[in-house]
Amino acid sequence: THTHTQSWVTLVLLYVMDATTDYFHSMQTVTLIPGDGIGPEISSAVMKIFEAAKAPIRWEERNVTAIKGPGGRWMIPPDAKESMDRNKIGLKGPLKTPIAAGHPSMNLLLRKTFDLYANVRPCISIEGYKTPYTNVDLVTIRENTEGEYSGIEHVIVEGVVQSIKLITEDASRRIAEYAFEYARNNQRSSVTAVHKANIMRMSDGLFLRKCREVAEGYKDIKFTEMYLDTVCLNMVQDPTQFDVLVMPNLYGDILSDLCAGLIGGLGVTPSGNIGANGVAIFESVHGTAPDIAGLDMANPTALLLSAVMMLRHMGLHDYGNKIQTACFDTIRDKKVLTKDLGGNSKCSEFTADICRRIQDLD
Amino acid sequence: MAAHSAVLSMSKIINPFWGGRLGNTVKCCTLSSMQLITYEMLMLQPPPAKYGGRHTVTLIPGDGIGPELLNHVKEVFRFSCVPVDFEVVHVNSALESEDDINNAITAIRRNGVALKGNIETNHTMAPSVKSRNNLLRTSLDLYANVMHCQSLPGVQTRHKNIDIMIIRENTEGEYSSLEHESVSGVVECLKIITRNNSLRIADYAFRLAREKGRSRVTAVHKANIMKLGDGLFLQCCREVASGYPDITFDSMIVDNTTMQLVSKPQQFDVMVMPNLYGNVVSNVCAGLVGGPGLVPGANYGRDYAVFETATRNTGKSIAGRNIANPTAMLLAGCMMLDHLRLYDYASMIRNAILTTMNETRLHTADIGGQGTTSEVVQSIMRNIQSKGPLTTDL
Numbered sequence: 001t002h003t004h005t006q007s008w009v010t011l012v013l014l015y016v017m018d019a020t021t022d023y024f025h026s027m028q029t030v031t032l033i034p035g036d037g038i039g040p041e042i043s044s045a046v047m048k049i050f051e052a053a054k055a056p057i058r059w060e061e062r063n064v065t066a067i068k069g070p071g072g073r074w075m076i077p078p079d080a081k082e083s084m085d086r087n088k089i090g091l092k093g094p095l096k097t098p099i100a101a102g103h104p105s106m107n108l109l110l111r112k113t114f115d116l117y118a119n120v121r122p123c124i125s126i127e128g129y130k131t132p133y134t135n136v137d138l139v140t141i142r143e144n145t146e147g148e149y150s151g152i153e154h155v156i157v158e159g160v161v162q163s164i165k166l167i168t169e170d171a172s173r174r175i176a177e178y179a180f181e182y183a184r185n186n187q188r189s190s191v192t193a194v195h196k197a198n199i200m201r202m203s204d205g206l207f208l209r210k211c212r213e214v215a216e217g218y219k220d221i222k223f224t225e226m227y228l229d230t231v232c233l234n235m236v237q238d239p240t241q242f243d244v245l246v247m248p249n250l251y252g253d254i255l256s257d258l259c260a261g262l263i264g265g266l267g268v269t270p271s272g273n274i275g276a277n278g279v280a281i282f283e284s285v286h287g288t289a290p291d292i293a294g295l296d297m298a299n300p301t302a303l304l305l306s307a308v309m310m311l312r313h314m315g316l317h318d319y320g321n322k323i324q325t326a327c328f329d330t331i332r333d334k335k336v337l338t339k340d341l342g343g344n345s346k347c348s349e350f351t352a353d354i355c356r357r358i359q360d361l362d
Numbered sequence: 363m364a365a366h367s368a369v370l371s372m373s374k375i376i377n378p379f380w381g382g383r384l385g386n387t388v389k390c391c392t393l394s395s396m397q398l399i400t401y402e403m404l405m406l407q408p409p410p411a412k413y414g415g416r417h418t419v420t421l422i423p424g425d426g427i428g429p430e431l432l433n434h435v436k437e438v439f440r441f442s443c444v445p446v447d448f449e450v451v452h453v454n455s456a457l458e459s460e461d462d463i464n465n466a467i468t469a470i471r472r473n474g475v476a477l478k479g480n481i482e483t484n485h486t487m488a489p490s491v492k493s494r495n496n497l498l499r500t501s502l503d504l505y506a507n508v509m510h511c512q513s514l515p516g517v518q519t520r521h522k523n524i525d526i527m528i529i530r531e532n533t534e535g536e537y538s539s540l541e542h543e544s545v546s547g548v549v550e551c552l553k554i555i556t557r558n559n560s561l562r563i564a565d566y567a568f569r570l571a572r573e574k575g576r577s578r579v580t581a582v583h584k585a586n587i588m589k590l591g592d593g594l595f596l597q598c599c600r601e602v603a604s605g606y607p608d609i610t611f612d613s614m615i616v617d618n619t620t621m622q623l624v625s626k627p628q629q630f631d632v633m634v635m636p637n638l639y640g641n642v643v644s645n646v647c648a649g650l651v652g653g654p655g656l657v658p659g660a661n662y663g664r665d666y667a668v669f670e671t672a673t674r675n676t677g678k679s680i681a682g683r684n685i686a687n688p689t690a691m692l693l694a695g696c697m698m699l700d701h702l703r704l705y706d707y708a709s710m711i712r713n714a715i716l717t718t719m720n721e722t723r724l725h726t727a728d729i730g731g732q733g734t735t736s737e738v739v740q741s742i743m744r745n746i747q748s749k750g751p752l753t754t755d756l
Contacts, residue, residue, distance in 0.1 A: 131625070132520035148536075148553070153590040159557030163591040165536070169547035196638075199496060201489035202541040203551040208485075229645040233673060236624055236649035250584075253617050254642055261621035 028314060031083045032059040035093025037288025038298035043093050045300040045351040046307050049326075052355035055311065055319040060087065064095070066109055076113055084114065084279060089314060091307055092283040096290075111144060116273035116281060117171065118178045119144045119252065122309065123259040126268055128332030129341055133262045138242040140259055141182065142252020143175040144273065149249045167203040167248065172210035178274060179211075179246035180218040186312075190222035191215070194231050194247035194255065207248055231255065235262070260285075267340050270305035272313065280313055282306040296346045299338040301327065304354075326357035417702050420469040420476035421448040425455055426676030428479015430684075431691040434739045435477065438692060441743050441754050444699065444707045449473060453494055455482045463494045467501050476668040477698055479691075480676045492539050495674065500533050502668070504661035505559060506566045507532040509644050509672040516720035517652040517729050526647055527576065527632045529567040530640025532661055534559050537637045555591040555636065560598035566662075567599075567634035568606045579603070581613040582635035582643060595636055620646055648673045655687025655728045658694035660701075667701050669694040684734045687726040689715060692742070714745035 034043040050057055062080040069075040084090050095106040110116065118141055125136040152164040176193075183191050193211040197204040208225060215223035226234075228251050234241060235255075239262055245255065260269040266286040273281045284302035292298060304327055311320035330336065336353045337343025421436075423429040439446055451469045453462040463481075470476045481494040498504075507530040513522055540552040564581075571579050581599040585592040596613055603611035614622070616639045622629065623646050635643060648657045659672030671690040680686050692715055699708035718724050718741045725731025726738060747753045 133624070149587050151587070153588065155590060159594075161555045161590045161594050163553040163555070163588050165551040165553060167549045167551070196536075196641075197485040198483035198493050199537050199539065200541065200551050201485060201492070201539075202543060203549045205485060205489060206547075206549050229641050229673065230675070232620075232642050232645040233649045233654055233675075236646050237653060250638075253584075254620055254639075257617035258620040258624060258646070261624040265621065265625065 026056045027058055028056060028089070029058045029060055029087045030310070031080070031087045031090040032061045033064050033080070033090060033092040033095075034061060035288065036096040037094060037290045037293040039093030039095075039288060041294070041296065041347060042284070042298050042300035042303045043091075045298075045347060046091070046303050048351055049304060049323060049354050049358065050307070053319055053323050053326075053358045055316065055323075057311075064092075064106060064110065066106060074109060076109055081113060084281075085277075088278050088280065089310060090279075090281040091303070091310055092281055093303060094284060094286060094288045096288045110281065111273070114275040114279045114281065115145070115277075116275040116279070117143065117145050118175055118274040119256070120182065120272045120274065120309075121256045121259065121269060121285075123256075123263050123269065125263050126331055127328060128334060129264045129268060131262060131264050133239055136239045136259070136262050138239065138259060139182070139186075139188065139244045140252060140256040141175065141179045141244060141246045142256055143171060143246075143248050144252075145249075146171050147249030149253075165200075165203060165250075167206050169206060169210060172207045172248075173214060176211040176214035176246060179244060180214055180221055183221050183244045184218065188221070188244045190224060190243040191218075192231070192242060192245050193223070193225045194228050194245055194251050195225065196228050196251075198227065204248070211246065228255075232258065235259070266302065267299050268301045268305070270302060270309045272306065272309050280310070282310040282313075296348055297339055298347045299340050300347060300351060301331070301341075322358060322361055323354075326354045326361060329357055330354050416445040416447055417475070417704075418447050418449055418473050419698065419702075420466065420473045420478075421450045422453055422466050422476060422478035422481070423450065424453070424479025424676065425482040426480065426678045426681045427686040428676065430682065430735070431686060431688050432477065432479055434688045434735065435691055435695045438711060438739065438743060438746070439695065442707060442711060442746050443753060444704065444711075446699070446702070446704075448477075453481050455484060455494060458487065458491050460494075460497070463497055467498060470498075470502060470666055470668065474666055475698060475701060476666070477695060478668055478670050480670065480674045482676045482678070489541065496537055496539060498668070499661060502663050502666045503533060504663040504666060504668055505531065505533050505562055506662045507640065507644075507659060508570070508662065509647070509657060509659045511647040511651045511657055511672075513651050514656065514716070514719050516716075517656065517725070519650065519652050521627050521650050524627045524647070524651055526627065526630045527570065527574070528640065528644050528647060529563065529570065529632065529634045530644060531559060531563040531634075531636050532640075533637075535637030553588075553591060553638075555594050557594060557598060560595045560636075561602060564599040564602035564634060567632060568602055568609060571609050571632045572606065576609070576632045578610040578612070578631040580619075580630060580633045581611070582616050582619050582633055582639050583613060584616050584639070585613075586615060592636065599634065616642070619643060623647065623650065645673055653687070653728045654690065655726065656689050656693075658690050658697050660694070660697050667698070669698040669701075684736055685727050686735050687728050688735050688739055688742075689719065710746060710749065711742070714742045714749065717745050718742050 034040040060083050062083050064076045064080045066074045067077055120141050122139045123136055125134055146166045148165045150166045154162050156162050179191050193208055195204040195208050197208050260266055271283055271285045284306055286302055308320045308324045330353045336345040336349045338350050421432055423432050449469055451466045453466055483493040509528045511526045513524045534554050536553045538552055538554045543549050567579055581596055583592040583596050585596050627650055648654055654673040654675050657672040659670055661668045696708045696712045724733045724738050724741050726733050
């Protein structure tokens with residue numbers, strides 16, 4: 001009997017330890033960068049909604065205004081970098097780039113610091129926010145480090161400028177692998193590579209070759225290739241035919257904004273940046289809207305949907321789905337919409353409505 | 363002030379070297395009317411008619427749906443007794459040698475005007491085999507690609523009342539085909555922007571806007587990222603704009619442009635842009651007005667003009683099935699007739715096409731109908747017969 005009690009107590013102890021360890025592990029810390037302009041108010045809206053959903057997220061707020069580091073190079077503050085390296089996951093509001101500050105754009109600085117090589121933008125039609133295009137459900141995955149945006153330009157002679165577009169094997173392979181992994185993890189059926197290899201034979205040809213090679217390892221996902229102009233043509237006629245699109249930097253910039261336009265603009269589009277070493281920063285891509293900052297008029301949808309993307313990336317699909325459903329329901333109901341969505345309500349009212357729905361869903 | 367005089371002196375140089383299309387309406391203040399007439403007579407006319415009042419035009423069938431659509435164009439022209447003979451030059455895209463395309467280029471140099479289908483570029487071949495279409499454009503220096511997107515009343519689209527003219531630089535930019543592999547696994551592709559070409563295309567855009575009575579020109583660029591390249595393009599546009607105070611000039615970044623195009627395309631009037639953005643924007647606009655089968659495109663150079671469909675598709679998947687939309691190619695033929703100053707024939711055929719467009723049951727599959735290509739062409743010819751002065755038998 002003594003042994004029996006002992007083993008029973010051990011079992012109970014082990015169970016309690018296991019349960020408490022689980023509890024402590026499941027609370028994850030995320031670096032929050034509120035940003036400028038309407039950034040702080042939409043960030044607090046998102047925090048409120050997460051609290052209502054009881055999501056296991058602890059927020060660590062940081063500021064990323066550029067400072068001059070040793071050697072005169074601009075860098076983000078070391079505490080922000082340390083926090084991000086530790087937490088690996090970040091949520092960022094809109095950042096303003098002052099014109100004559102002398103430092104490069106903040107987004108560029110973040111990209112270089114964390115090697116954010118993939119920009120992912122899922123574009124899903126929002127029921128309740130009508131656009132001429134319905135049933136859009138596609139994802140654009142854009143290579144974010146090289147391509148046409150390498151920033152390498154020269155004046156050859158007076159009146160002749162050359163811009164260099166750089167395509168490397170490593171970056172192309174990395175983005176292709178990410179695209180197929182994303183497709184697999186999110187149950188997407190096909191990946192389309194967008195290119196212009198008929199004109200840019202070697203550069204886009206290399207990109208395409210790498211995509212084809214990676215596709216060999218993912219036989220469960222259909223791989224197609226399409227010219228950029230054909231994609232644009234078909235996208236505005238029938239966007240439902242596309243699933244996951246992977247492409248180099250410039251085409252990605254144009255296409256991701258085109259797709260955002262299809263579903264209603266940058267105010268409702270989420271975005272995520274995936275970096276090396278497991279770092280991922282999710283952000284809203286709209287501007288800082290200084291004219292409505294502080295007036296409780298901002299629309300937190302973009303940042304909220306990016307936060308939902310973040311939850312899914314972390315594997316917390318239940319919380320993500322719950323928050324997304326509540327958000328879409330609120331928009332579909334049309335009773336408390338912010339001004340840019342066609343309503344008259346305040347940001348706080350919009351947020352409160354979503355919180356209420358989440359609590360009702362529980 | 364310096365920019366203004368630079369533009370005026372530029373106009374003195376550019377004015378005579380300008381495609382014949384816009385020659386008759388130039389009211390440039392820098393040239394006296396005497397000089398204007400001389401220049402016009404010498405430089406701006408299309409090539410003289412060859413024999414018995416008939417023009418000869420080079421015809422390049424291309425691949426995919428090109429051959430069948432161009433056959434329909436020949437059919438309609440023959441039926442309407444248009445005084446144009448076609449010199450057919452075949453270009454085999456499967457061959458690596460450039461003899462075919464060089465023959466085509468020689469033929470176009472001889473005739474001055476061409477109508478072409480798209481030549482396929484097989485990108486599994488070695489990178490030294492360049493795109494034939496691109497080769498044609500750069501050899502003949504067809505610097506302006508002009509596309510007019512208009513909503514047609516008979517075609518159902520999501521957006522209405524679109525009327526955009528797109529002028530795209532056609533020879534340089536990203537399509538310079540200058541690539542090299544500096545280190546194994548690293549490829550560099552050069553995008554070239556030059557002051558001359560940017561000034562040239564901007565000047566073309568503003569003159570066209572003025573001739574057509576348009577009020578606004580928008581330059582599309584990405585100068586926030588490509589500061590030197592697109593910055594130069596934008597600066598050239600601004601310089602030329604200062605010489606046209608009656609036309610409003612503004613600029614827009616290309617990603618914002620595409621976003622605006624899918625939400626509010628009615629805000630755009632005339633757009634001018636470098637090569638790659640032109641490719642994207644023209645395809646988006648073609649999609650907005652109803653698809654690749656409806657919009658014709660023209661490539662103008664100083665001495666030559668080549669007409670084709672605006673979106674330059676080979677349409678391999680619909681080739682030979684009698685379902686392609688002949689409208690774009692026929693309208694391109696009409697643009698060609700306008701260029702040859704055969705205005706009556708052009709408007710006769712164009713009106714017949716537009717009348718057929720408005721009878722919904724004669725739409726082809728790409729715009730939601732069930733008609734075949736031949737049915738549409740027959741309807742157009744019937745229309746011409748009922749209105750036109752003289753036709754052959756149906």
